[in-house]
Amino acid sequence: MGSKLPNSDEYEWEFQKRDNVGVWDIRGWAGFADETLEAVSQHYRERASKEDITATLAIFGDKTNLSAETQEYMAEEWSGNCKYAGVEKVGFVAEGITGMAVKSRMKVPQAEIADFDTLDEGLEWAREV
Secondary structure: OOOOOOOHHHOOOEEEEEOOEEEEEEOOOOOOOOHHHHHHHHHHHHHHOOOOOOEEEEEEOOOOOOOHHHHHHHHHHHHHHHHHHOOOEEEEEOOOOHHHHHHHHOOOOOOEEEEEOOHHHHHHHHHOO
């Protein structure tokens, strides 16, 4: 791996593994293309590529507001990260349209992509691998 994983304690997000699912909780992130987004992206790339994770979920907060610039960054960077990691499922959890907006811009041919209103719905789907 070579690089040190960013420590989520230093940013506005948390990571946890639930069975085969990597969960990035970024509810504390406001939605800007900033060092928090870069750190979570780097962490995702390195951690999701491990064999113990076959599906991933990102949880957005109700105050996350994604600008066009942020959506473009996520579409390019996160699609590349998902391809690199080789995960089978990529899900986005958010109340409202945030999850759907991110999902609609993802380009990951080898993975199933979905959005959910609740973490429980997302986990149930992600665990079905």
